[in-house]
Amino acid sequence: MNIRHILWGAATVILALIIHFCAVLAIPLVSENDAWKKLQNFTKVNEMLIVNSVTEANRLWAFHAPDMSFAICRYDVTKGPVQVDFELLRGYWSIAIYDPDGKNFYAADGFDFVRQETSLLLLGPDHIKGDNDALPINVPQEEGLLVLRAPFDNPVMKQTVIDMLNRAKCDQIQVETVKPRKKV
Amino acid sequence: MLFFIRFVTYIFMAILIGFGLTALSLSTGSGLAAKRVGGWKSWKDAAHLNADPYTRAYIAKTGQLPLPPNIVQTYYALYDNAHRRLHTSCTYVVESSAVNAKWWTMAAYDHKGQVFKNKIERYSFNAGSSMIKFDGGFRIYLSQTVQPANWLPLGDKGPFVLVFRLYRKQLSEAQIKNNGDVPLPLIKRVSC
Numbered sequence: 001m002n003i004r005h006i007l008w009g010a011a012t013v014i015l016a017l018i019i020h021f022c023a024v025l026a027i028p029l030v031s032e033n034d035a036w037k038k039l040q041n042f043t044k045v046n047e048m049l050i051v052n053s054v055t056e057a058n059r060l061w062a063f064h065a066p067d068m069s070f071a072i073c074r075y076d077v078t079k080g081p082v083q084v085d086f087e088l089l090r091g092y093w094s095i096a097i098y099d100p101d102g103k104n105f106y107a108a109d110g111f112d113f114v115r116q117e118t119s120l121l122l123l124g125p126d127h128i129k130g131d132n133d134a135l136p137i138n139v140p141q142e143e144g145l146l147v148l149r150a151p152f153d154n155p156v157m158k159q160t161v162i163d164m165l166n167r168a169k170c171d172q173i174q175v176e177t178v179k180p181r182k183k184v
Numbered sequence: 185m186l187f188f189i190r191f192v193t194y195i196f197m198a199i200l201i202g203f204g205l206t207a208l209s210l211s212t213g214s215g216l217a218a219k220r221v222g223g224w225k226s227w228k229d230a231a232h233l234n235a236d237p238y239t240r241a242y243i244a245k246t247g248q249l250p251l252p253p254n255i256v257q258t259y260y261a262l263y264d265n266a267h268r269r270l271h272t273s274c275t276y277v278v279e280s281s282a283v284n285a286k287w288w289t290m291a292a293y294d295h296k297g298q299v300f301k302n303k304i305e306r307y308s309f310n311a312g313s314s315m316i317k318f319d320g321g322f323r324i325y326l327s328q329t330v331q332p333a334n335w336l337p338l339g340d341k342g343p344f345v346l347v348f349r350l351y352r353k354q355l356s357e358a359q360i361k362n363n364g365d366v367p368l369p370l371i372k373r374v375s376c
Contacts (some may be wrong), residue, residue, distance in 0.1 A: 010225040011194065012197050012201070015194075016367075019198060019203065020201075020203075023206040024206055024210075027244050027245055028240045028244040031247075033245060034243075035249045054307055061299065062247055063246060063258075063347055065291065065306035066308045067308045085326055087285075091352070092352060096245075096255075103235075104231040104233070104252065107251055118291055149251075151287065151289070151310070153312025154313045157312075
């Protein structure tokens with residue numbers, strides 16, 4: 001092996017590493033499989049989508065927890081704040097909010113709330129909370145995803161969980177008509 | 185001409201190694217981004233706003249919406265305790281001592297992250313649905329054929345991934361000092 005082969009080999013390794021790092025950085029930008037892109041086809045803006053079957057969840061995202069039902073709201077605060085009302089039956093029920101890049105900027109579970117019935121108010125950059133008693137959350141981008149996860153121990157409990165998720169609301173409200181709903 | 189052939193060959197090799205390394209680091213978890221505990225791995229910053237590029241790529245590739253570790257800690261196993269790739273044609277027993285968490289769940293997925301469809305519609309076991317041992321732990325059998333007690337059916341031939349989720353993991357003083365590592369279930373291959 002002469003010096004020329006060593007140089008070619010080193011150049012190959014360096015180029016391989018460059019390709020590797022470029023690929024890792026590019027995947028989040030070009031992936032057609034990310035949750036935001038997938039859920040855009042299944043959700044309506046500012047409406048709750050209830051996912052309570054494994055088949056349906058399989059279509060939405062990989063590695064979903066099968067003993068869990070979901071309520072998903074694809075919110076858009078462009079025209080006004082969005083109020084989300086929900087109940088957390090058990091401590092390990094959770095709510096999480098993501099921006100379109102899939103970054104989680106808010107998450108809480110039932111152990112974080114003192115009341116089972118809770119309201120969140122998603123505010124854009126120009127919105128004010130007003131006299132609304134819902135817990136205000138300033139969202140970093142005008143669109144995003146809110147996911148309510150409701151685990152059930154067994155199939156018998158599943159219907160109770162689905163009923164509670166069906167009562168969850170995700171509504172756009174006008175700033176001038178912001179009224180108190182529920183205390184957190 | 186020789187230079188051109190050599191140039192094309194090395195470029196081809198670099199592309200192959202580069203993309204191969206990317207696929208490997210995202211499937212098995214790069215040591216920079218994934219924490220290993222026994223045969224299990226966990227993407228430690230999956231829900232972190234400033235997650236590293238490997239974690240961001242993994243999340244985008246799989247289309248997941250992760251929760252932060254203070255709510256749920258998710259562990260993935262691709263290999264059994266003897267470091268053999270998990271395969272649906274084999275029978276496994278997953279055994280754990282008492283789980284120190286508010287709730288836990290264990291499920292098996294195919295290589296695309298989809299649960300195995302089965303006639304009895306059993307896709308996972310959790311703290312409420314599994315039969316618990318006298319010591320508070322559990323024993324779950326994974327196979328294509330019926331097994332006693334906690335049996336999780338596996339699908340058609342192929343590799344699979346086992347996922348263990350701990351909700352509100354409780355740590356002892358010693359575990360906090362040990363980077364929050366907790367004892368995780370052992371995965372033993374019974375037959376193949």
